Amino acid sequence: xxxxxxxxxxxxxxxxxxxxxxxxxxxxxxxxxxxxxxxxxxxxxxxxxxxxxxxxxxxxxxxxxxxxxxxxxxxxxxxxxxxxxxxxxxxxxxxxxxxxxxxxxxxxxxxxxxxxxxxxxxxxxxxxxxxxxxxxxxxxxxxxxxxxxxxxxxxxxxxxxxxxxxxxxxxxxxxxxxxxxxxxxxxxxxxxxxxxxxxxxxxxxxxxxxxxxxxxxxxxxxxxxxxxxxxxxxxxxxxxxxxxxxxxxxxxxxxxxxxxxxxxxxxxxxxxxxxxxxxxxxxxxxxxxxxxxxxxxxxxxxxxxxxxxxxxxxxxxxxxxxxxxxxxxxxxxxxxxxxxxxxxxxxxxxxxxxxxxxxxxxxxxxxxxxxxxxxxxxxxxxxxxxxxxxxxxxxxxxxxxxxxxxxxxxxxxxxxxxxxxxxxxxxxxxxxxxxxxxxxxxxxxxxxxxxxxxxxxxxxxxxxxxxxxxxxxxxxxxxxxxxxxxxxxxxxxxxxxxxxxxxxxxxxxxxxxxxxxxxxxxxxxxxxxxxxx
Amino acid sequence: xxxxxxxxxxxxxxxxxxxxxxxxxxxxxxxxxxxxxxxxxxxxxxxxxxxxxxxxxxxxxxxxxxxxxxxxxxxxxxxxxxxxxxxxxxxxxxxx
Numbered sequence: 001x002x003x004x005x006x007x008x009x010x011x012x013x014x015x016x017x018x019x020x021x022x023x024x025x026x027x028x029x030x031x032x033x034x035x036x037x038x039x040x041x042x043x044x045x046x047x048x049x050x051x052x053x054x055x056x057x058x059x060x061x062x063x064x065x066x067x068x069x070x071x072x073x074x075x076x077x078x079x080x081x082x083x084x085x086x087x088x089x090x091x092x093x094x095x096x097x098x099x100x101x102x103x104x105x106x107x108x109x110x111x112x113x114x115x116x117x118x119x120x121x122x123x124x125x126x127x128x129x130x131x132x133x134x135x136x137x138x139x140x141x142x143x144x145x146x147x148x149x150x151x152x153x154x155x156x157x158x159x160x161x162x163x164x165x166x167x168x169x170x171x172x173x174x175x176x177x178x179x180x181x182x183x184x185x186x187x188x189x190x191x192x193x194x195x196x197x198x199x200x201x202x203x204x205x206x207x208x209x210x211x212x213x214x215x216x217x218x219x220x221x222x223x224x225x226x227x228x229x230x231x232x233x234x235x236x237x238x239x240x241x242x243x244x245x246x247x248x249x250x251x252x253x254x255x256x257x258x259x260x261x262x263x264x265x266x267x268x269x270x271x272x273x274x275x276x277x278x279x280x281x282x283x284x285x286x287x288x289x290x291x292x293x294x295x296x297x298x299x300x301x302x303x304x305x306x307x308x309x310x311x312x313x314x315x316x317x318x319x320x321x322x323x324x325x326x327x328x329x330x331x332x333x334x335x336x337x338x339x340x341x342x343x344x345x346x347x348x349x350x351x352x353x354x355x356x357x358x359x360x361x362x363x364x365x366x367x368x369x370x371x372x373x374x375x376x377x378x379x380x381x382x383x384x385x386x387x388x389x390x391x392x393x394x395x396x397x398x399x400x401x402x403x404x405x406x407x408x409x410x411x412x413x414x415x416x417x418x419x420x421x422x423x424x425x426x427x428x429x430x431x432x433x434x435x436x437x438x439x440x441x442x443x444x445x446x447x448x449x450x451x452x453x454x455x456x457x458x459x460x461x462x463x464x465x466x467x468x469x470x471x472x473x474x475x476x477x478x479x480x481x482x483x484x485x486x487x488x489x490x491x492x493x494x495x496x497x498x499x500x501x502x503x504x505x506x507x508x509x510x511x512x513x514x515x516x517x518x519x520x521x522x523x524x525x526x527x528x529x530x531x532x533x
Numbered sequence: 534x535x536x537x538x539x540x541x542x543x544x545x546x547x548x549x550x551x552x553x554x555x556x557x558x559x560x561x562x563x564x565x566x567x568x569x570x571x572x573x574x575x576x577x578x579x580x581x582x583x584x585x586x587x588x589x590x591x592x593x594x595x596x597x598x599x600x601x602x603x604x605x606x607x608x609x610x611x612x613x614x615x616x617x618x619x620x621x622x623x624x625x626x627x628x629x
Contacts, residue, residue: 080537083618084555084563088540091614095544095623098601098612103548103628108605 122459122471122513125494126506128154128183130172133502138169140498142198142484146206149490150177153209154186154504157195169195171211173223176494176506190221190229198247202259210261212245218263218282220275232275232282239284239351243267247314252321260285262316266329268308269355272338288336289344289355290326295334296362315373317403317419325405325419326359327370333363333407335419363422368410372437375419376404378445378524404528406448408438414450414460418528425527428467430458436483443492443514445524451482457497459513463523471513473497475505537564544623551609554622556580563619579604579622583615 133156141157156169172186195214202208207224208231217240222231234240243266250259251272261273261282268290273282290309313327326334336358344355403419412431415424430438433453441447446462447470461470473495481500488494493514498504541553541564554572555564560580565572583602590599602613609626 080535081557081563085536087616087619088537088555088621091616091621092540092544094600095612095614095621096547098603099544099547099550099623099625102610102612102625105627108627 122473122510123508124475124505125508126174126176126181126183127475128152128172128174128186128504128506129502130154130156130170130186130189131184132189133170133172136167136169138167138195138502139481139483139500140502140504141196143486143496143498143504144199144201144209145486145488145490145494145496146201147203147489148206149488149494151175151187151201151206152486152496152504152506153199153201154498155196155199155211156502157197157214167195168193171196171199171209171221188223190223192219197245200248200250200261202250203252204257204259210248210250212248212263212265214244216241216243216245216265216267218245218248218261218271218273220261220282222277230280231277232280234273234282239271239353241265241267241269241271243310246312249314249316251316251324262314262324264311264314264326266310266312268310270311270314270324270326270336270358284351284353286338287344287351287353287355288341288358289346290328290334290359291345291357294342294345294357295332295359313370313373313407315375315405317375318377319403323419324358325373325375327366327373327407327409329369331366331368331370331409333366333370333373333417334359335361335363361422363417364424366407366409366411366415367413368434370407370409371435372408372439374406374439374448376406376440376445376524377442378440404524406438406440408435408450410434412452414438414448416462416527426462428460430460430469431456434481436481437485439485439487441492441514442487442489444516445520447513449485449487449495451485451497453481455480455482455499457482457485457495457507459495459509461513462527463520471510473505473507475499475503541566547625549626549628550623551626552622552624554624555619556622557619558615558617575622579611579613580620583613583620587615 138156139158140154142155144153145151146153151173153171153173155171158167169192171190171192173188173190174181175187178187192211192213194217196211197214198212200210202210207222209221209223211219211221213219215236217234217236219233220231221229223229225231241263245263245265248261248263251262252258253260261275262270263273264270270288270290271284272286274285276283290311292307292309295309309332310329311326312329315325317323317325322338324336324338326336328334337360338358341356341358344357346355404416404425405419406414406416408414408430412429412433412435413427414430414435416426416428417424430450431452431454436451436453438448438450441449444461447459449457449459451457455474457473458469459471459473460467464470475497482497483500485495485497488496493509495507495509496504497507537555541555544550544553545566552567553565554562554567554575556562556576558580560576562572562576567575582604586602587599590597599615602615604611604613609624612623612625614621
C-alpha cells in the first residue's frame with residue numbers, strides 16, 4: 001500500500017516542459033530567517049483490516065490457462081500423500097461397520113424434526129359483530145367458512161325459543177383477507193325474512209351459500225350477483241318442509257362437479273334439492289322420511305308419541321357417497337343410504353317425489369336430542385395384504401369404510417363411534433350442559449372441537465393420555481352459550497365460534513393443535529379397532 | 534489400481550452409499566467421487582465442524598479421542614471419520 005502511494009507521488013514529480021513564470025517575492029526574502037531542518041519523526045500508522053464489502057461487481061474479461069485434464073477416475077490426480085493409505089486402512093473397517101449398521105437401523109423411523117417456530121397459545125384474531133342483529137337480540141345460529149377459507153358466513157337466528165316469530169334476520173359475510181376488516185360492520189349483509197337456522201358454503205364455488213330458515217324454506221344465495229343475491233329458493237310450495245329446517249348440507253351428486261342441497265327438518269324429512277338458477281327455484285329431487293315403524297329393529301324404542309322422527313343433525317360420509325348419518329330429536333343415531341330403501345310409510349302430502357325410508361342401521365341412542373354429527377375426514381380404510389385380496393372379491397361387510405364419527409347432544413358428552421358398530425367407542429365428557437356442535441379438525445386426525453352451553457369451546461386431542469381438553473376457548477361471560485363452530489378448511493389454524501350474544505370469534509390455534517404428527521392416522525385406526533369384531 | 538482406489542471402491546459398494554470424499558485436515562481435497570464444485574463446497578463446510586468437534590472432545594476429556602462425526606439430515610447421513618492428518622466423508626442414504 002505505501003509503495004503504491006510513493007510510486008504515485010513519484011509520478012507526480014516527472015519532468016514536464018512548461019513556460020516558467022516566476023514572480024519573485026521581495027518582502028518574503030527579507031523576512032525569512034535561517035531555517036534548519038533537524039529531524040522528523042512520525043509514529044507508525046497503525047492499520048487494521050476491518051471489513052470490505054462489495055456492492056456490485058462487474059467482470060469485463062478473464063483469461064485462464066487451460067488446466068491439465070484429470071486422467072485418474074474420480075480422483076484429483078497427483079501422487080498419494082504419505083500416510084493416506086495408512087489412514088484409509090485404519091479407517092475403512094470401522095466406517096464399513098457403521099455404514100452397514102446404518103442401512104439396517106430403525107433408530108430414526110418416524111422422527112421428523114420440526115424447525116419452524118410454532119405458536120403455543122390459542123389467540124383471538126377477530127371478534128365480529130353485527131349491530132343490527134345484536135339490537136334484535138339474535139344469536140349466531142351457524143357459521144361456515146367459504147371453500148377458499150377467506151370469507152366467513154354467519155347466520156343469525158334464535159336457538160332457544162320455539163315459536164313462529166316473524167322476526168327478520170340476516171346472514172352476514174366478512175372477508176378476513178381484506179386489509180381494513182371492520183369487525184363491527186359486515187362486508188355483505190343478506191336480509192332474510194325469517195330466522196336462519198343453518199348455513200353451508202358450497203364446497204367448490206365460493207359465491208354460493210345454502211341456508212335453511214325457521215319457516216321451513218331452503219334458500220341458495222349467490223353473492224356474486226349484485227341485483228338480487230337469492231339464486232334459488234324452495235318457497236312455500238307443497239314440496240318444502242313444514243317444520244323448521246335444522247341443517248343444510250351441500251351433497252355431491254352423480255355427475256362430478258354437481259352439487260345438490262340436502263336439508264333436514266324436525267318434521268322428520270330429509271329432502272334433496274337441485275338448484276335451478278333459471279327459474280330461481282330449488283327443485284325436489286329425492287325425499288327421505290323417517291318413520292318410527294320403519295327403523296331397523298336393532299334399537300329398543302318406546303313407540304310413544306308421533307311416529308315421525310324429527311331430524312336434528314345430518315352428516316355426510318366423505319368416503320362413501322351413498323351413506324349419510326342422521327341424528328334425531330329423540331336421541332336416535334341412524335346410518336342411512338341415499339339409493340336403496342323401501343318407500344316410506346307416510347301419507348304423500350302432495351309431494352312431487354315419493355319419499356323413501358333410508359335408515360339402514362341404528363346406533364345406540366344418545367340420552368337426548370342429537371345436535372351435531374360429523375364424520376372424520378381422515379381415511380381409515382386400509383387395503384388388505386395382497387395374498388388375501390382374491391378372497392375378498394365377494395361382498396364382505398368389513399370392507400365398508402370403518403369411518404369414525406362424533407356425535408354431540410344435550411347430554412353433555414361427545415361420543416366417538418364407528419360406522420360399523422352400534423355401541424360408541426369412546427364417550428368424552430365435554431361439559432355439564434348441552435353441547436351444540438362438534439367438529440373434527442381438518443388437519444389433525446385426532447383433534448376435535450365442541451361448542452358447549454357454558455360458553456366455552458373445548459378442543460380435545462385424542463393423542464393425549466388424559467381425556468381433559470387440550471385447549472379451552474373462553475370468550476367473555478359464562479352465561480353466553482357457544483352455539484356453533486367451524487374449522488377453516490383452507491387454513492386449519494383458524495376456528496370460528498359463534499355465541500348467543502351475537503358475536504363471532506375467529507381464533508388462531510396453536511401449532512400443536514394443527515400440525516399433524518407422524519403416526520396419527522395409525523393411532524386413529526387403533527382407536528377404531530378397539531372393539532374387535 | 535492403487536490401494537486408495539480399492540478402498541474407496543469397497544466403501545462405495547455398500548448399500549445406499551452415494552459418495553466418498555477424502556481430504557486432509559487443511560481442507561485440501563485428495564480424492565472424491567462427487568463433482569469438483571460440490572466437493573469443494575462440502576469440504577469447506579464440513580471442515581470447521583470437524584475442527585470444532587475435535588476441540589470439544591479434547592476439552593471434555595483430554596484422554597478421549599474423536600472417532601466419527603455423524604451428520605444426519607432428512608435426506609441422507611454423512612459419516613466423517615478423521616484423524617490427525619486426513620478425514621473421509623461418506624454420504625449414505627438410509628434405507629427407510
